[in-house]
Amino acid sequence: MNDTHPLLEARGIGKSFLGITALDNVDFTLRSGEIHALLGENGAGKSTLIKILTGVYTRDTGTVKLDGRDVAPGNVAEAQELGIGTVYQEVNLLENLTVAENLFLGRQPRRFGLVNRREMRRRAQALLHDYGLTIDVDALLSSYSVAIRQIIAIARAVDLSGKVLVLDEPTASLDSHEVEMVFAVLRKLRDRGLGIIIITHFLNQVYDIADRVTVLRNGGMVGTREIETLPRMELISMMLGKELQHVTRDHHALDETVEKSSAPIRFNGYGKRGSVAPFDLDIHPGEVVGMAGLLGSGRTETAFLLFGIDRADTGTAMIDGNEVRISSPETAIAHGFGFGPEERKTDGIIGDFSVSENIALALQARQGWAKPLSTRQKAELADSFIRSLDIRPPDPDRPIKFLSGGNQQKAILARWLATEPRLLILDEPTRGIDIGAHAEILRMIERLCADGMSLIVISSELEELTAVAHRVIVLADRRHVAELRGSTVTADNIMAAIADPSETEAA
């Protein structure tokens, strides 16, 4: 499909918000029958570009042509009519409606002016059948998993528009099996002749599915390339504008004497019925413990137990030789624990608060609200994290809702780092964060651990775990099934332990 005519052609697109330039003179061409990845660091302008193409924002400069005709969609509905359908980075679809209602919202089949529910149900079933889903379309959307919802969202967008499908980080909350499911759907759509734009931070996925890539940096255009002729290192330097410095841990680095000495934080036979089977866990100062396992294997549940969100019904927790009861997050924080949950986007941020207020929040809570941090303290705090995590734009007073998705996540991470916890638990800390910042965060973790902080990292990305963890605990079926340490911490070993827990011996 080399000479296919451009389906969508954007030239010289520019957009600024409150004086900040988000996009400057960006060109973008999409052919029909291709999957085109849009890449770039957090805040590079990816979401902004597709929001312009899909009618959420209006562009300041530039032209957009669809099938050779100039278009300027003023809202989502207009873009849909033109043939451009979108699955946005933010929540899509409505959990309080049924699957069929979601699929046909705004375009329900009608008879005599009234919605024809039977017809709607029939069409919904037929539509999803094309995507290999046979589910109850009268059940509420909220009764289905994120992956199924994602496919429903794609089905809706495609059915609605039919020419261009835009996906902003569609796989950010899917596990690898679910990603495959969604990608199979995308490939089928490509073969049908659709043009697909996908934004993702997972480079593996880019090489897996994309035909071409366009890279943005700081709102500017870096270039468009065929993926087959683009080596990975070159792609990374296109994105970052420099070479990536890799972080890998020397797996023997944790001091042998530390390892032998008894750990200050220990959990014995800790567990909760129906949540996680009892486990033992010792944590040494300066140690990074990774937790691997599939979605739903009990990783998040373990974190909830350790942080007192769920209460253990068996076992004991010892801190510095004293038995303690961690019955609530408050007591956990009082013992110096910190926890950065999954789904930060929905749980963590307070949109109207500034970046610096969002960062100061946890520290303030720990100090008690009676002793407010001074404005100067907050500013210093914010400045140091904005610099070290490279939060963009570097403006501590900007309401956080105006930051790009990945930069919001960095601010939430900063919030927990600011409390200088002795044990920090992070659940999927780098999802949606670009590789440059990713490396930065790993380096920061290393620095903090050198100062004696202990860390538990839950992650689905095995490279990330092998890069930072001294030890990796593997979970399956809500049990801790294996522990890898030292030189046995490799992606292959973790995979093997997840796949067949009984085979692996605890090292």
Added chain:
Amino acid sequence: MISTRNLPFLAALAIFLLAYAACVLQFPNMLSTRVLGNLLTDNAFLGIAAVGMTFVILSGGIDLSIGSVIAFTSVFVAVVVGSAGVNPLIAFAAVLTISTSFGATMGLMIRFLGIPPFVVTLAGMFLARGAAYLISTQSVPISHPIIDAIQGFYFRFPGGGRLTAMAMLMLLVFLVGAFVAGRTRFGANVYAVGGNPQSAELMGVSVGRTTVGIYALSGFLSGLSGIAYTLYTSSGYSLATVGVELDAIAAVVIGGTLLTGGAGLVAGTLVGILIQGLIQTYIVFDGTLSSWWTKIVIGLLLFTFIVLQRGIVWYSDRRLVEGRLKEA
């Protein structure tokens, strides 16, 4: 199919039937078309307003102006017809236009100025009440051949009960309301906005038009309710129907609509109205109970239903989490 979504409605229906059965056991006379007819007539104006409130609450909003708009309407109609001698049908048309535009204006402010519905409709409540005082502070009696004709019109049930024009109007409003909510695109948009306005917007729902439509509808139905009230009392009085919006909210919530929006049925509100009416009827039959018991029982019912709703939300969340764990 019984989904958890309809559980609160079914619970309300069950409570109503059980309570009615219990009442009939104690006072067999309560099982008569006469009681039923009166129950419908006495609550007609509240029911009409509560349909509007159902749409507002389904969309995640609230309308506090209802009681004041009813009072304004009744005073307006009474003065225009009673003192100025205008044809009542013209007065009705005029007052419905006023109340609908009033509601639409509130909707515009909520949507385009981003002011919370609570604040906007609170202001609307004072404004409409003030306007009613401005027209007249007295109770204005009203009499006109057309009005007398409407008041005198009814169907007779076997057993002596009467289905009055007002009761028919209320039932018609419920019927149309249920169709609009369940079977039109506008209705679907109301549920969508109540579920999550951002998502709804990104799915191509015109949230602005829907919001304005919802408050205009509520304004229109408040006006209609005011007309029913005028017919019911044959007068207009600016001090009347204080707090009716709260009774309407209670009926909506007891009928199983989620106060946070996005789930509920118009039919549920009818059950909520019937439950409230049943309590009042029971108190009349008993003769010794103070009418304040109505408020107490409604208060208790409200608590029960809010707890029930939380329970259902909690239960379905849990099932969801468990489902996910199994899937993985």
